[in-house]
Structures are given as structure tokens and as C-alpha cells.
Amino acid sequence: MTGTLPEPFAAWFAARGWTPRPHQLDVLAAAQAGESVLLIAPTGGGKTLAGFLPSLVDLHANPRPGMHTLYVSPLKALAADIARNLTRPVADMSLDITIDTRTGDTSGERRRRQREAPPNLLLTTPESLALLVSLPDAPQMFASLAAVVVDEVHALAGTKRGDQLALCLARLSTLAPGARRTGLSATVAHRQPLVDYVSSGTPARVIEVTGGAPPEITMILPEGRLPWSGHMGLFSAPEILARIRAAGMTIVFVNTRAQAELLFQELWKLNDETLPIAIHHGSLELESRKRVEAAMAEGRLRAVVATSSLDLGIDWGGVDQVLQVGAPKGVSRLLQRVGRANHRMDEASRAILVPANRFEVLECEAAILGVAARELDGDPPRPGGLDVLAQHLLGVACSAAFHPDAMFAEVRRAAPYADLTRQDFDAVLGFVEDGGYALSAYERYRRLFRDSEGRMHVMSERVARTHRMNIGTIVEEPLLKVRHVGRGGGMLGEVEEYFVNMLSPGDTFMFAGRLLRFLRLRETVCEVTDGGGGDPKVPAYAGGRMPMTTNLADRVRAMLQDPATWHAFPEPVQEWLRLQKARSRLPGRHDLLVETFPRGDRWYLVAYCFEGRNAHQTLGMLLTRRMERFGFQPLGFVATDYVLATWSAREPHDVARLFEQDMLGDDLEAWMAESSMLRRTFRNVAVIAGLIERHHPGAEKTRRQVTVNSDLIYNVLRRHQPDHILLRATRADAAGGLTDVARIAGMLARAKGRIRHMVLSRVSPLAVPVLLDIGRESVRSGESDDDLLAEAETLVAEATGTAEPPPFRPQRPAPPQRPRPDRRQGRLFA
Amino acid sequence: MTPAPVHLAGERLMLDPEGALFWPAQRLLAVADLHFEKGSAAATSGSLLPPWDTRATLDRMAGLLRRYRPDTVVALGDSFHDAKGATRLLPQDQARLAAMTKAAAFVWVLGNHDPTPPEGIGGTSAEEWRVGPLVFRHQATPGRVLGELCGHHHPKAHIPTRGTVVTRPCFVFDGRRLMLPALGAYTGGLDVRAPAIAGLFPRGGRVFLLGRDRLFSFALPARAAAGALL
Structure with a gap:
């Protein structure tokens, strides 16, 4: 279907010595036929230009005021950068096209101008789009829309930001039924969900650029x-x-x-x-x-x-x-x-x-x-979040009254919500309306009301204002600003609140490439000065680590098992694997190697599961509970991406029974009830759904006092209305986080009858790395907060001489020896 | 549930892991900062929090009353989240609270959130309440005292451990003054290192963090403002 480029575009390309790439022309032809397109191309393929070219050509042929094309990018910076890049050809060809960006950084003055006279091309983010959709003049603003370009679709689909964008796109389809969509994506493992995401009515045409030099x-x-x-x-x-x-x-x-x-x-x-x-x-x-x-x-x-x-x-x-x-x-x-x-x-x-x-x-x-x-x-994208839907419904109500039947139909046109049931939709709408609590006396407090025709209206301008201040699906950990109070000071950035809670005045830590000394906490600002010497602490950011993917784990397992592939490894690695083969055995692709051996006065059990750190954390908690019941007196465990190691006072035996599939029964239920994961998930859901406000008009300073801690709400809600829609949304979200459990279940099923238990007299070569990690890794998720407090209390008692220390402490390896020239830090670039 | 004993002005007091204090010699139970109807107060300003916070707090109260069967219950102020709180009680909750005030003599110490006595609920009210050598107040009196029990600040403590921090409501005690944690279901807390609390315990003392079955005790260093507890 490749066509040609009209003038003056052809001349502009030629003047640069460029030729339009086939996919750019394909996208143009598809757009001119009114089709939606998913363009899959590697970076550097001229994707963005392909996305905009049809709009430029159309606006050149039929110049007109009003918004023509909306571009949505996951990054503010990207929107600004693309706007700059577009200005160039538009100026070169003297096209009568207006371009502007709209992000959280856009000034009030510019926002006002954009509402009065929308630019032809508006570049924005999912959050800013959600805000625009919630404005009363959204129908007028978007009525002339001819195209929507979504950049980096692969990074959005399957996330809550992607859910929000999908709902806004569905809204735009109602406001501007003729608008076509163009999705720009990198190559992905699961293609069909992306096609669905971009499709509007009829399926989107897929244009794929293959080839390019392999990296x-x-x-x-x-x-x-x-x-x-x-x-x-x-x-x-x-x-x-x-x-x-x-x-x-x-x-x-x-x-x-x-x-x-x-x-x-x-x-x-x-x-x-x-x-x-x-x-x-x-x-x-x-x-x-x-x-x-x-x-x-x-x-x-x-x-x-x-x-x-x-x-x-x-x-x-x-x-x-x-x-x-x-x-x-x-x-x-x-x-x-x-x-x-x-x-x-x-x-x-x-x-x-x-x-x-x-x-x-x-x-x-x-x-x-x-x-x-x-x-x-x-992972393939999961269904859209109900919390995001709640935020969206309130946003739409802030723009204009809607009828639930029509809105349900509209929402189901968004790919992540294609399978949404009417029951769930009504429950979410009920939550937005009056909280959806099973307590009739509470219905006098509400955010929406229904008129005689059954249409939903927002209760007051204050509700709308509060909503607009709280749009967005990214929920951050509580953060504190870091301010340098010495010369050349100023704000350096933000650290997690919990990290600051671990610091005493005088402690040093590394941040922004500098060694800093903690002085004090003043309100929500962590004040620091230059650090001298001392052993610096390092912020161990929550959630900074991601587990290895299943595919990669499979490849590692396959290579381990096949010595013919070892030549690719450096000699020390080959020798390490040969030693393992001689002293114990190599983990196989379809079995589960479990080693047990004594060391010091402890018994160690090392399981080579290769299911990723998060899955091993969960498994470690389940396994130690079970070992407790078996009478092995487990003392702790540590998980890496590759293996799980436990240590216990007694020798573990009957290992096959230890790893039986029923491990995922009662123990898992008990753990879930105590788990902090559900509480964290609930917090995110409650914030996104609008139960907890991040910002309240005129109350920014006292926000900490006016918001109720989400854990407290969770406790009350779980006890009194366990089937509340937000708890259902929490469990659905957690099920996503529980892919770890799915990985464990798959592993246990695979290993059934294939557990290779090696009883060794000493540590095996492959087990050395994980033993070195003991004492360095926190073993957070397996223990309840009460256990941690009891341990901390005991440690303090030991330190102050009121209790005996335990006899065993694993040694850390010596730090690397390296000459350290005394240089100033790279402050200029910090 | 294992309570922990402390001695204040020669009296033996039991700290309960639920966050209440029992004085066996007087058969007196003290609780602080119940903040009844905080949920409905938020709802009137547009935050539709789950409405059962009063019920949840009453459940905790009921458990304490069953366990200790006190003759007297002293509520250390801010028992209602606002002056109109008592009027917003749902009939079922109000009946339950009224029954409690019949089973024991309730003393409502007045707080900054509830400066007037609650209407339609039993018990007496007072600015402060003295029994023997002890005085029960909502807010602590700055400076040296002996035998003061207070609430108001909702103390909580952060214990850094294992690369994380565990935060819990706590009692704060220095041998002369005892500050109780808030018992209300929707009550947050203030870090014991904040000047408002640390300033009341200039020579340090101990904090007792609430646990599921027992309390966890840690030292509160002198002039603890801004420093870590461990």
C-alpha cells in the first residue's frame, strides 16, 4: 500500500537527503483511509515522524483552527522534546500549524490560552489528558479531534497509567467519533493486547518494521x-x-x-x-x-x-x-x-x-x-484496575452529567475493561457516589447525585476541584526533601521517609553522588551538611529491585545442565561449575536440586529453584513455617534470584515431603492475612480511587493531619465490609503481585517426584554465593512486624549486656583492596 | 495479651498491649483519644471514609471492659472527634456506649477536640481528674510533674530494623509522667522524637510499642528529638 509523499513534504525530505521510509508511507496511507494503526518498530526507526506525518499532511491540505491531533507520551520530557522537533519542519515548510504542550509544568496562563484557542497539535501525558477530560469544556475542546497518537504504547498498556489512558481514549471516541488512533510501540512479547488497546471500533492495522542491525x-x-x-x-x-x-x-x-x-x-x-x-x-x-x-x-x-x-x-x-x-x-x-x-x-x-x-x-x-x-x-497485560475506573468516572462527572448505561458501554470500549461486568461497574459507581458502604445512614454524604432521568451529576464544585487536584495513578512512597544547609546548599532531591527514620544526627549517607551528614528532620525536610568520614549508609530504596524473568531463568538452567555450552563462560566460572558437578550435582532443567549440609552449628538447606527473588522470598517464608512444623527448628532464610537458603538447628530430612504442593494451602492463607503486601496494595488503590486524598484544596500544610492512615482504614473496612469494591480491587491487584505464588506453584508441580536431594558434608561450590549473602540481605517479607520488634528488642538487650548473644555470626567477605586517590567528588555533575 | 507493669508515684499500673492503662488498686481503666465519629467528620467534608470507626473503637473498649471489669473508666480527652460528634453517633453505637457508661463510672476528661461534655451519654466530665497521687489530664503540663497521666499527642515510635522501620503507637514513660497512645480506630500518631513529645521527656525514658500479644520496650534517649531510637 506504499504511496508517495505529497509536496511540500517530498521536497523537504529531499532537501535533507532523506527518503521517506516505507513504514512512514504505510502509516500515511492507512491514516488517509481513516484506519487506526499500531506501528511496531525498533528505536531509531523514525516512528514519531511516522505518527505525525499524516496530521501534518492533512493540516497542510485543509488548514483549520481547533485541535486536530492529540499526542500522548508517558514522559513529560518526551512531549516537550517532540514539540521542539516538530517545530522545525513546520517552520521550514511554513505550515500554518500551531503546536503546544500540556503537562503538569504548564503555566496557568498557557493553560487558559489553550482552552480558549486549542492548538492544532497538543502534546501531553495521560495525567494531563485525564485532567482535560474532567473539564466542563472538554466536549468543545475535543470535538474537532481527527487523530490521537500514543507513543511508547508498550510502556503504558498493562499499567494503571495505561488503564487511565485507555478510559480517556474511550471518552474521546464519544466526544470525537471520527478520530483515528496511531500507537507507536517497541517490539513486544504479547502483541494482541496492544492491537486491542489501539483499536477503536474496527481492529487497528499492524505495521511492523523488522530488520535493522542486531545489537x-x-x-x-x-x-x-x-x-x-x-x-x-x-x-x-x-x-x-x-x-x-x-x-x-x-x-x-x-x-x-x-x-x-x-x-x-x-x-x-x-x-x-x-x-x-x-x-x-x-x-x-x-x-x-x-x-x-x-x-x-x-x-x-x-x-x-x-x-x-x-x-x-x-x-x-x-x-x-x-x-x-x-x-x-x-x-x-x-x-x-x-x-x-x-x-x-x-x-x-x-x-x-x-x-x-x-x-x-x-x-x-x-x-x-x-x-x-x-x-x-x-507478562501479558491484566484487566483494567477498578480504582482507576473510579477516578475516571468521577472525572467524567466533573465534566458533564452522564447516564450509567451509556457510560458502561463507553467504558467497555476501552480494551482493558472489555470484560468488565455490569455488577462491578455499578459497584464502582456506587463507591464514587456515596462510598458504597453497607450502612444506609451514611448515604447522606455523597459526591454524585442522580437526577430524575437517572443521569449522574457531581455534587458540588468543591468535589470537582478536589478531584482535579488528585488525578493520577502513580502513588509514591512518602518522601522527604533533602536540603543541604551549608554553602552552595539547596534542595538535592527526595528520599523515602522510612530511610530518614533510620538515621541519627551525625550519621552519614550517600545521596546525589555526595557524602552527606544528617543534621535533623525539620517538618518534612531532611537537613544535611557535607559528610566527613564514617561508614556511610545507603538508601536502600523500596522496590528498586526487580526479579529475573522466567524466560531468562529457563535459559540459565538450560546452560547449567549442558556442559557443552560452558565454553562461552570465563575460565573461573567453568571451573566453578566443574567443581559443583564433582562435589554435588548440577541443577537440571526439569528437576529441583536441594542440598543440605552442616556448617558451624547450623544445618543449611539450599534449593536451586531459579524462580526470581520475590518468589523465593515467599517460598522461604512458607518453607520455614513448614520446617517449624517438621521440627527442624528453622532460624532464618535468605533468597536470591537463583536460590533459596534456609538454616536450622536440626538437620532437615524428608525433603521431598517438605517440598510437596500442599505447602501452598494453609500456610499461604495464614501468611496473606498478615502480609504487608495487601496493606500496601490497598493504600495505592485507596489513593487512586479517591478514598484518600493526596491534595485537598487549601489544606496542603495540614495534609498529614487530615489524612487518615490507610492501614487504619483497611483494618476497619476489612472487618466490617470485606466484600467492599475497594477490597475486591485490592485483591485483584495483589493477584498480579502474586505471580510469584504462581511461579512457586509451577515449580512445585514440576519438581514433584523429581527432587534431587544431595546430603553433603560441607558447602557446595554453587551454594557459596548465597551463604555470603546471609546477613547482608534483609529478610523482610517472611516475618511479621511483631517478630521484627521482638528481634530488635532482644538485640538491644544483648548489646546492653542483659542477654547472651547467639553463638553464630556469618563473616562478611573482606572489602576489595584498591588504592584510593584522595580526590574531590564529582560535585559539578551531581 | 500480656500487660506490662510500671510504677508511677508509688502506684503499680498495668500497660495493656491494646493501648490502655489499668490501675488494679483502684480498679480504674484509662484510655486516651478515642476520637469517636472521626469518619463521619471526614465524610461531611467530602472524604467518604468507611463509617465503622466508632464501632471498631467500641469493640476495643468492650474487650478492655470484659478483661478488667473496672469500677471507673477515665477517657483522657478527645473522646469525640468534634463537639458535634456525639450527635452523629448511630443509634446502635450510642446504645452500646450508654450501656458501657452504666456498667462503670465514666469520667470524660475534656480535650481540645471535645471541649464541652458529650450530650446524651452517661458519665461525668471534668477538666482534669485526680485520684490519690495521680492526675489524669488531656494535655501534659510542661515542666516537672510527678504522677501525671496524659494523652493528646498520639505518640508512636519508629524502630529501625532489618533494613526497614516498624512504626507502632506507644506509651511514653519517664517515671514521673505517662503518656498514653490514642485508642481511636482512625487516629494517626506523632513521632515521639517530635519536639512536642520529646520536650515533655527531656531526660529520656522508655517507650512501650503496642504488639499483637504484648508490648515491646525500647529506650527513649534524653533529648531524643530527630535521632533514631536504635
């Missing part, structure tokens, strides 16, 4: 010894620095913010030439992130140490190579990161993996094979 991915190891454990990769700092020196511009991706801080520090200790190396992660003050991004764009940096904060976003162009320090965790994630280098489709992206320990060498190799095989991973 070149290699691995580097630290010189000297290959670490047995640890996830930070600090040993490899000299090699990382050498690679930075050898290339123009490098992004050094890491897995957690803590790792970013530590690695950044380590690189600057060695950085004798003071190469401009910066740090970028989500906790840093927006201004400092913007400074780093600007310096990158201008080519003033040689390297940026970054977390997922740079995974998506602006096409930097000048990035020559990408380093991934630490485990890649998944093939799709690695490809996304690799794609940040060299945004030209016909050239290969270069990436280097830097494993932090032996197991990560296996994982890196598995990821390289996975990339070569184009074996993408990722």
Missing part, C-alpha cells in the same frame, strides 16, 4: 578475581572507566538507585583525568536531572550512571555505547536499554554487560543468547 552485546569481567556474591559491580570500576575513556558518550545503566550512588562514587575515586561523569536517577531533584540531560544533549558528558530513569525518553543521538552493570534481569529490558545507544536503525547498537558475580555471568550469557534469539519476555 552487538559483549561481556567484561573484573581483572583478578571474579566475585562470588554482591550485586553492585564495584569491582569492575576500573574496567568500566576504561570503556568510558575509549568511547565518546556512555550510559552506564545500573539496577538500583543505591547502586547508582555507589558506582558513581567508585568511578570518581578512580577518575584521575576528571572525565565528566554524571549521575541520574529518579530521586534527584528535577533541576539536577535536567542539567544532566542538557549536558548530555550538548555532548558535554562522557558518561552518565543511570537507573531506569533513562530507560525511556528523549532520543539522545550521541550515545555511543551502553553498559549494563549487574544482572540484566530480562531480555526485553536489556533491549530497551541497549536501544538507548546509537539511535540509527541501520547501525548496530553496542552494549557491554558487566556482571557483578558468578551467577550474574550465567545470567548475562543467557541474556546475550536471548537477545540473539529475539526471545522477548514480559
Whole structure:
């Protein structure tokens, strides 16, 4: 269906020495036929231009006022960047087209102008779109809409932000029935849900760009010894620095913010030439992130140490190579990161993996094979969240009264809600209306009322104002600002409240690439000054770690079992595996290797499950409960991405029975009831659904006092109305988080009758890494808060001499020896 | 449920893990900051919180009354979330509360949220209440005292452990003054290191965190403002 480009566009392309790519012309032809399109292309494929070209061509042929195209991106920065890039061709060709952005940063004055005279092309985010949809003039504003372009669909579909956007798109289909949609996506594992997401009425046409040079991915190891454990990769700092020196511009991706801080520090200790190396992660003050991004764009940096904060976003162009320090965790994630280098489709992206320990060498190799095989991973999108629906329904009511029947039909046109039942819809609407509580005396308090024709109206302007202040589906941990009170001070960024609660005045910690000393907590600001010496604490950000994907785990298992593939590994790894084979056995692809051995005065049990850290955490809790019942006196456990290790006072035996599938019965129920996971999930649901307000008009200062802690609400609601719609939404969400349990169930079923129990006299080579992790990892999820308090109380009693210490304390490995030149920190780029 | 004994002005008092205090010699139960009808107060301003907070708080009260069978119950102020709170009680809750005030002599110490006595509910009310060497107040009197029991601040403590922090409501005690945690189902808390609380315990003391079955005791350092407890 490839056509040609009309003038003046053809001339504009030619003047640049460009030829329109086939997929750009295909998208144009489809758009001119009024079809919706899902364009799947790798980064650097000219996707964004393909998305906008039909709108530019149409507006050139038929110039008209009013909003023509709405572009939605998951990132504010991306919207702003695209707006800049579009201004160029529009100016070059003297097109009579107006362009503007609308995000949380847009000034009140500009917002007003946009409402009076909407631009032809409006670039925005899902949250800002939800706000626009809740305004009384939304029907007029969107009536002229001809196209919606959704960028990075793959990053939105399946998330709550994606649910919100899908509902807003369904709303737009009602307000502007003729508007077509274009979805822009990277290659994904599950395609059909994305097609459904973009479709409006008739199925969207899929246009896929294949080919492009495959990425070149290699691995580097630290010189000297290959670490047995640890996830930070600090040993490899000299090699990382050498690679930075050898290339123009490098992004050094890491897995957690803590790792970013530590690695950044380590690189600057060695950085004798003071190469401009910066740090970028989500906790840093927006201004400092913007400074780093600007310096990158201008080519003033040689390297940026970054977390997922740079995974998506602006096409930097000048990035020559990408380093991934630490485990890649998944093939799709690695490809996304690799794609940040060299945004030209016909050239290969270069990436280097830097494993932090032996197991990560296996994982890196598995990821390289996975990339070569184009074996993408990722969970299929789940049904849309009921909490998001609640927020949306109130938003629509704030714009205009609606009839429930019509609204139900509209909502079901959004792909994530295609299977929504009328019963659930009515329950959500009931919640929005008056809380939906089974207590009739409470119905006098309400947010919506019904008129005589059954249409729903918002109760008051105050309800609408409060709603608009609380739009959004990203619920953040409670954060405290970090302020430097010394010279050259100012806001440095934000840290989690719980981390500050762990600090005493005088404690030092690493943040924003600097060593800081905690002075005091003043209201919601954590005041700090420059740190001197001392052993710094590092913020261990909650949720910073993601587990390895199932596909990658399968590959690791397959390689372990097949010595013919070992030649790909460095010699120390090969030797390690040979030793394991000689002393114990290798974990097989379809069995479950369980080793037991004594060490010190403890018995250890190590299970090689390869199901990811989160699943192992849950399994560890279930298994230790069971060991308790079996009389083995378990004392603790530690989980990594690869294995689970428990230690106990008595020797575990009858291992096959220990790992029977009934483990997931009563123990799981008991654990779920106590689990903090459901409470956390409830908090998110309650905030998104609007039960707990993040912002209240005129009450910003006293917000902490006016909001009721979600745990307290959860306790009361669970006891008095266990089937309340928000609790059902919580359980549905948690079921997503419980894919861990599904992984355990699958593993137990697979291992049934295939448990290889090795009774050893001492630790096996493969078990060394996890034993080294003992004492370094927190074992949070398995224990109740009461257990933790009891332990802390006992520890203090020991420290003050009122109780005997336990006899056993595992040793930490000695820190690496390395000359440390006394350098100033890289403050300029922090 | 294992209560923990403390001694204040020569009197032996039992701290209950539910967050109440029992004085065996006087058969007196003290509770603080019940904040009845906080949920409906939020609902009138547009936050549709689940409405059963009063019922949940009454459940806790009922459990304590069953366990200790006190002659006297002293509620240390802010028993109702606002002056109109008592009028918003649902009939069933009101009847239950009235029955409680018949089973024991209730003393409603007045607080800043409920500066006037509750209407239509039994019991007496007072600005403060003295029994023997002890005085029951809503807000602590600044400076040196001996034998004061108070509420108002909703104390809670953060205990850092295992790379996380456990937060619980707590009693604060320094041998001269005892501050009770809030008992209301929707009551939040103030960190014991906040100047408002730490300033009342300048020489430090102990905090007793509420647990499922028992209390957990930690030292409150002198001048604890802003520092970690562990």
C-alpha cells in the first residue's frame, strides 16, 4: 500500500537527503483511509515522524483552527522534546500549524490560552489528558479531534497509567467519533493486547518494521578475581572507566538507585583525568536531572550512571555505547536499554554487560543468547484496575452529567475493561457516589447525585476541584526533601521517609553522588551538611529491585545442565561449575536440586529453584513455617534470584515431603492475612480511587493531619465490609503481585517426584554465593512486624549486656583492596 | 495479651498491649483519644471514609471492659472527634456506649477536640481528674510533674530494623509522667522524637510499642528529638 509523499513534504525530505521510509508511507496511507494503526518498530526507526506525518499532511491540505491531533507520551520530557522537533519542519515548510504542550509544568496562563484557542497539535501525558477530560469544556475542546497518537504504547498498556489512558481514549471516541488512533510501540512479547488497546471500533492495522542491525552485546569481567556474591559491580570500576575513556558518550545503566550512588562514587575515586561523569536517577531533584540531560544533549558528558530513569525518553543521538552493570534481569529490558545507544536503525547498537558475580555471568550469557534469539519476555497485560475506573468516572462527572448505561458501554470500549461486568461497574459507581458502604445512614454524604432521568451529576464544585487536584495513578512512597544547609546548599532531591527514620544526627549517607551528614528532620525536610568520614549508609530504596524473568531463568538452567555450552563462560566460572558437578550435582532443567549440609552449628538447606527473588522470598517464608512444623527448628532464610537458603538447628530430612504442593494451602492463607503486601496494595488503590486524598484544596500544610492512615482504614473496612469494591480491587491487584505464588506453584508441580536431594558434608561450590549473602540481605517479607520488634528488642538487650548473644555470626567477605586517590567528588555533575 | 507493669508515684499500673492503662488498686481503666465519629467528620467534608470507626473503637473498649471489669473508666480527652460528634453517633453505637457508661463510672476528661461534655451519654466530665497521687489530664503540663497521666499527642515510635522501620503507637514513660497512645480506630500518631513529645521527656525514658500479644520496650534517649531510637 506504499504511496508517495505529497509536496511540500517530498521536497523537504529531499532537501535533507532523506527518503521517506516505507513504514512512514504505510502509516500515511492507512491514516488517509481513516484506519487506526499500531506501528511496531525498533528505536531509531523514525516512528514519531511516522505518527505525525499524516496530521501534518492533512493540516497542510485543509488548514483549520481547533485541535486536530492529540499526542500522548508517558514522559513529560518526551512531549516537550517532540514539540521542539516538530517545530522545525513546520517552520521550514511554513505550515500554518500551531503546536503546544500540556503537562503538569504548564503555566496557568498557557493553560487558559489553550482552552480558549486549542492548538492544532497538543502534546501531553495521560495525567494531563485525564485532567482535560474532567473539564466542563472538554466536549468543545475535543470535538474537532481527527487523530490521537500514543507513543511508547508498550510502556503504558498493562499499567494503571495505561488503564487511565485507555478510559480517556474511550471518552474521546464519544466526544470525537471520527478520530483515528496511531500507537507507536517497541517490539513486544504479547502483541494482541496492544492491537486491542489501539483499536477503536474496527481492529487497528499492524505495521511492523523488522530488520535493522542486531545489537552487538559483549561481556567484561573484573581483572583478578571474579566475585562470588554482591550485586553492585564495584569491582569492575576500573574496567568500566576504561570503556568510558575509549568511547565518546556512555550510559552506564545500573539496577538500583543505591547502586547508582555507589558506582558513581567508585568511578570518581578512580577518575584521575576528571572525565565528566554524571549521575541520574529518579530521586534527584528535577533541576539536577535536567542539567544532566542538557549536558548530555550538548555532548558535554562522557558518561552518565543511570537507573531506569533513562530507560525511556528523549532520543539522545550521541550515545555511543551502553553498559549494563549487574544482572540484566530480562531480555526485553536489556533491549530497551541497549536501544538507548546509537539511535540509527541501520547501525548496530553496542552494549557491554558487566556482571557483578558468578551467577550474574550465567545470567548475562543467557541474556546475550536471548537477545540473539529475539526471545522477548514480559507478562501479558491484566484487566483494567477498578480504582482507576473510579477516578475516571468521577472525572467524567466533573465534566458533564452522564447516564450509567451509556457510560458502561463507553467504558467497555476501552480494551482493558472489555470484560468488565455490569455488577462491578455499578459497584464502582456506587463507591464514587456515596462510598458504597453497607450502612444506609451514611448515604447522606455523597459526591454524585442522580437526577430524575437517572443521569449522574457531581455534587458540588468543591468535589470537582478536589478531584482535579488528585488525578493520577502513580502513588509514591512518602518522601522527604533533602536540603543541604551549608554553602552552595539547596534542595538535592527526595528520599523515602522510612530511610530518614533510620538515621541519627551525625550519621552519614550517600545521596546525589555526595557524602552527606544528617543534621535533623525539620517538618518534612531532611537537613544535611557535607559528610566527613564514617561508614556511610545507603538508601536502600523500596522496590528498586526487580526479579529475573522466567524466560531468562529457563535459559540459565538450560546452560547449567549442558556442559557443552560452558565454553562461552570465563575460565573461573567453568571451573566453578566443574567443581559443583564433582562435589554435588548440577541443577537440571526439569528437576529441583536441594542440598543440605552442616556448617558451624547450623544445618543449611539450599534449593536451586531459579524462580526470581520475590518468589523465593515467599517460598522461604512458607518453607520455614513448614520446617517449624517438621521440627527442624528453622532460624532464618535468605533468597536470591537463583536460590533459596534456609538454616536450622536440626538437620532437615524428608525433603521431598517438605517440598510437596500442599505447602501452598494453609500456610499461604495464614501468611496473606498478615502480609504487608495487601496493606500496601490497598493504600495505592485507596489513593487512586479517591478514598484518600493526596491534595485537598487549601489544606496542603495540614495534609498529614487530615489524612487518615490507610492501614487504619483497611483494618476497619476489612472487618466490617470485606466484600467492599475497594477490597475486591485490592485483591485483584495483589493477584498480579502474586505471580510469584504462581511461579512457586509451577515449580512445585514440576519438581514433584523429581527432587534431587544431595546430603553433603560441607558447602557446595554453587551454594557459596548465597551463604555470603546471609546477613547482608534483609529478610523482610517472611516475618511479621511483631517478630521484627521482638528481634530488635532482644538485640538491644544483648548489646546492653542483659542477654547472651547467639553463638553464630556469618563473616562478611573482606572489602576489595584498591588504592584510593584522595580526590574531590564529582560535585559539578551531581 | 500480656500487660506490662510500671510504677508511677508509688502506684503499680498495668500497660495493656491494646493501648490502655489499668490501675488494679483502684480498679480504674484509662484510655486516651478515642476520637469517636472521626469518619463521619471526614465524610461531611467530602472524604467518604468507611463509617465503622466508632464501632471498631467500641469493640476495643468492650474487650478492655470484659478483661478488667473496672469500677471507673477515665477517657483522657478527645473522646469525640468534634463537639458535634456525639450527635452523629448511630443509634446502635450510642446504645452500646450508654450501656458501657452504666456498667462503670465514666469520667470524660475534656480535650481540645471535645471541649464541652458529650450530650446524651452517661458519665461525668471534668477538666482534669485526680485520684490519690495521680492526675489524669488531656494535655501534659510542661515542666516537672510527678504522677501525671496524659494523652493528646498520639505518640508512636519508629524502630529501625532489618533494613526497614516498624512504626507502632506507644506509651511514653519517664517515671514521673505517662503518656498514653490514642485508642481511636482512625487516629494517626506523632513521632515521639517530635519536639512536642520529646520536650515533655527531656531526660529520656522508655517507650512501650503496642504488639499483637504484648508490648515491646525500647529506650527513649534524653533529648531524643530527630535521632533514631536504635
